[in-house]
Amino acid sequence: MLLEGTGMKVSEMLVPTLREIPAEAEVVSHQLLLKAGFIRKAAAGVYNLLPLAWRVVKKIEQIIREEMDRQGGQELMMPIVQPAELWRESGRWDVYGPELFRLKDRHGRDFCLGPTHEEIITTLVKGDINSYKQLPLLLYQIQNKYRDERRPRFGLLRGREFIMKDLYSFDYDQDGLDVSYNKMYEAYNNIFSRCGLDFRPVVADSGAIGGKDTHEFMVLAESGEATIVYCEGKECGYAANEERAEAVVTGVKDDTPVLELKKIHTPDCRTIADLASFLKVAPERMIKTMLYTTEKETVAALVRGDREINEIKLYNILGCVKLDMAGPATVLAVTGAQTGFAGPVQLKGVRIVADPEVMTMTNAVCGANEDDHHLVNINLGRDFEPDIVTDIRLVKSGEPCPNCGNKLLEARGIEVGQVFKLGDKYSKAMNATFLDENGQARLFIMGCYGIGVTRTMAAAVEQYHDERGIIWPAQIAPYHVAVLPVNHKDEHQFGTAESIYRQLVATGVEAVLDDRPERAGVKFKDADLVGYPLRITVGDKGLAAGQVELTTRQTGDMKMVPLDKIVDEVKSSLLGLGYTGL
RNA sequence: CGGGAUGUAGCGCAGCUUGGCUAGCGCGCCUGCCUUGGGAGCAGGAGGCCGGGGGUUCGAAUCCCUCCAUCCCGACCA
Numbered sequence A: 001m002l003l004e005g006t007g008m009k010v011s012e013m014l015v016p017t018l019r020e021i022p023a024e025a026e027v028v029s030h031q032l033l034l035k036a037g038f039i040r041k042a043a044a045g046v047y048n049l050l051p052l053a054w055r056v057v058k059k060i061e062q063i064i065r066e067e068m069d070r071q072g073g074q075e076l077m078m079p080i081v082q083p084a085e086l087w088r089e090s091g092r093w094d095v096y097g098p099e100l101f102r103l104k105d106r107h108g109r110d111f112c113l114g115p116t117h118e119e120i121i122t123t124l125v126k127g128d129i130n131s132y133k134q135l136p137l138l139l140y141q142i143q144n145k146y147r148d149e150r151r152p153r154f155g156l157l158r159g160r161e162f163i164m165k166d167l168y169s170f171d172y173d174q175d176g177l178d179v180s181y182n183k184m185y186e187a188y189n190n191i192f193s194r195c196g197l198d199f200r201p202v203v204a205d206s207g208a209i210g211g212k213d214t215h216e217f218m219v220l221a222e223s224g225e226a227t228i229v230y231c232e233g234k235e236c237g238y239a240a241n242e243e244r245a246e247a248v249v250t251g252v253k254d255d256t257p258v259l260e261l262k263k264i265h266t267p268d269c270r271t272i273a274d275l276a277s278f279l280k281v282a283p284e285r286m287i288k289t290m291l292y293t294t295e296k297e298t299v300a301a302l303v304r305g306d307r308e309i310n311e312i313k314l315y316n317i318l319g320c321v322k323l324d325m326a327g328p329a330t331v332l333a334v335t336g337a338q339t340g341f342a343g344p345v346q347l348k349g350v351r352i353v354a355d356p357e358v359m360t361m362t363n364a365v366c367g368a369n370e371d372d373h374h375l376v377n378i379n380l381g382r383d384f385e386p387d388i389v390t391d392i393r394l395v396k397s398g399e400p401c402p403n404c405g406n407k408l409l410e411a412r413g414i415e416v417g418q419v420f421k422l423g424d425k426y427s428k429a430m431n432a433t434f435l436d437e438n439g440q441a442r443l444f445i446m447g448c449y450g451i452g453v454t455r456t457m458a459a460a461v462e463q464y465h466d467e468r469g470i471i472w473p474a475q476i477a478p479y480h481v482a483v484l485p486v487n488h489k490d491e492h493q494f495g496t497a498e499s500i501y502r503q504l505v506a507t508g509v510e511a512v513l514d515d516r517p518e519r520a521g522v523k524f525k526d527a528d529l530v531g532y533p534l535r536i537t538v539g540d541k542g543l544a545a546g547q548v549e550l551t552t553r554q555t556g557d558m559k560m561v562p563l564d565k566i567v568d569e570v571k572s573s574l575l576g577l578g579y580t581g582l
Numbered sequence B: 001c002g003g004g005a006u007g008u009a010g011c012g013c014a015g016c017u018u019g020g021c022u023a024g025c026g027c028g029c030c031u032g033c034c035u036u037g038g039g040a041g042c043a044g045g046a047g048g049c050c051g052g053g054g055g056u057u058c059g060a061a062u063c064c065c066u067c068c069a070u071c072c073c074g075a076c077c078a
Helices: A028-035 A051-070 A084-090 A118-128 A174-194 A272-279 A311-318 A328-335 A356-360 A425-429 A453-463 A491-506 A520-530 A540-544 A563-576
Strands: A007-009 A039-043 A046-049 A081-083 A102-104 A110-113 A137-146 A161-171 A199-203 A214-220 A226-231 A239-241 A262-265 A287-294 A298-304 A323-325 A351-354 A364-367 A373-378 A408-423 A433-435 A441-443 A445-452 A481-485 A511-513 A534-538 A547-552 A558-562
Touching (some): A028 A039, A028 A453, A046 A051, A051 A161, A051 A174, A051 A453, A081 A084, A084 A425, A118 A161, A118 A425, A118 A445, A161 A174, A174 A199, A174 A408, A174 A445, A199 A226, A199 A408, A214 A226, A214 A453, A287 A311, A287 A328, A287 A364, A298 A311, A298 A328, A298 A356, A311 A323, A311 A351, A351 A356, A408 A425, A425 A445, A445 A453, A481 A491, A481 A520, A491 A511, A491 A534, A491 A540, A491 A563, A534 A540, A534 A563, A540 A547, A547 A563, A558 A563
Parallel strands (some): A007 A511, A199 A239, A298 A351, A481 A511, A481 A534
Antiparallel strands (some): A039 A046, A081 A110, A102 A110, A161 A445, A199 A214, A214 A408, A226 A239, A262 A373, A287 A298, A408 A445, A534 A547, A547 A558
8 A cells, every 4th residue: 555654743744724714715625625734725726735635635546546457547647738739630629618728838839738638648549559459448647637617616626727537448349438438437436435435426418528328426415516316216226417317207198178278468477486376377287488599599498387497408409509598689589578478389480399298288378479478278289389309307306217217316416537438539530540350440439537536535525524624534534543642741641652653653554643732622623623534642541541542533432442452453443444455 | 707795914804984193803823931631821022015006195904097816606517
């Protein structure tokens, strides 16, 4: 194990803990990492990782390396500064937008800081891999990446500079890619388990990177930016990003008699809620009509009144580059009415996309495309006809699982990793080929697999903390145990503490000795704040009986341990906390 | 990028409305005494281009203009 057998005296360590939380920090991981002396800001979204944080990062990296290597991955290093030509070749120089950090050298040539490394690795492999005999190839790197975020925030959770692991797979064909993908999927499960995190792989949207299959690995935490839904049934295992979760059509088309279409006056009823209370009609009986504009057209999207539109799904269906809700001017031009009175009946000049649930509705209510008026008893076929019928709504907790029908639950997650099947997107754009057994050129079939290393560290803090500070999982804790003499002037206490510290370090436990001339309370507070999994307290009471206290940070449990048993006791406690490095 | 806010000592803040002596408070830091099981006490001390620039004024932390930085809320992502 990389860091085995290390120890440090707290008086010699750079651990600048604070008594108060800097005002700029909002989320708990940011607050605690600052307060506990792990990080300091250099610029918005750019941080110094102080010694404790760097140790955590190295431990996470080490776990990643072991799991990547186990699957046949080979680590390499690639440049952070990359020439624009490569990005022009893949087409991303123009597509990537302002998030790409761009710079010029002294000759005026364009470069960028790598936000990801598909271009450069594809070029590398293109140059040096010529034969199918050299495949599959799994290459990875762990290094700084850059993204000029519109709004860096949440400390390490969304920085502009961050440490990331990316593995790129190169395969002969789709079947090979499936194998590589599965290897990485397994590796990721191992990695996040070994980091001691509570996480879940979820079906995800592939976004701008394209490609078909993709999973995100989510660390479950209240502060997570993503919403995931998952099946309550343990055997089923269905879990998806809310963006991607499939909706089950619950209604059925019944044989209720179709009534006569009527237009009614509905003054100031602009929302479903207004209308429901005005007409005394349930939202499930209404059709919500939302107008969206893309770079090429305006479309109307229909969902049941109690549902919400999933813009990601709509975006994917339309195959557009930009999707925005239509402004008041567009709404007026298309419907002839102000916002809030749109409906599919007699709606001209726009495509209508309807959620399947809408197709089951009879005698529904919708906007009349006229100020202060709605239509009642509108019916599919007679009154309107959608151009596209497909799932475009947001799935909520409580709905049936698309896989097994059990109930879906909701949770918040922090995305710490994602696995992608890229296919030939980059190899095609950059003409990266190899020769197959028939001497024919074939495109590499690629996959990419990322883990946000610094984000994973922050996610661990989000998941494991209390009001006193961080509670590191033993596997990624900067040190395992803090040895703490209560009274630094008491030579017996201090000598005993130092002796325990030396024994621990000698046996491979990572320990610190809090030798500072501080009062006990200060040391306790700092130890809790920094989050060492274990604490050994050497004080009068225990020593009189030849004992010291061993406290577990996570549970607060304390037990008295005889001096000659303390090293063994620490080891078995670490084992109990899931640490396997001893 | 749109909306909102904030920049005063290492951290947290007051002072600004209504311009006026040497710019304050708490914590931290340094020295000494004292204390020693959950961020002790007393005494002394160091530390400020009041975000930058420009203006108004006899006089600006305070009023005006401008730039910069930082944070929060929305749309994108590991």
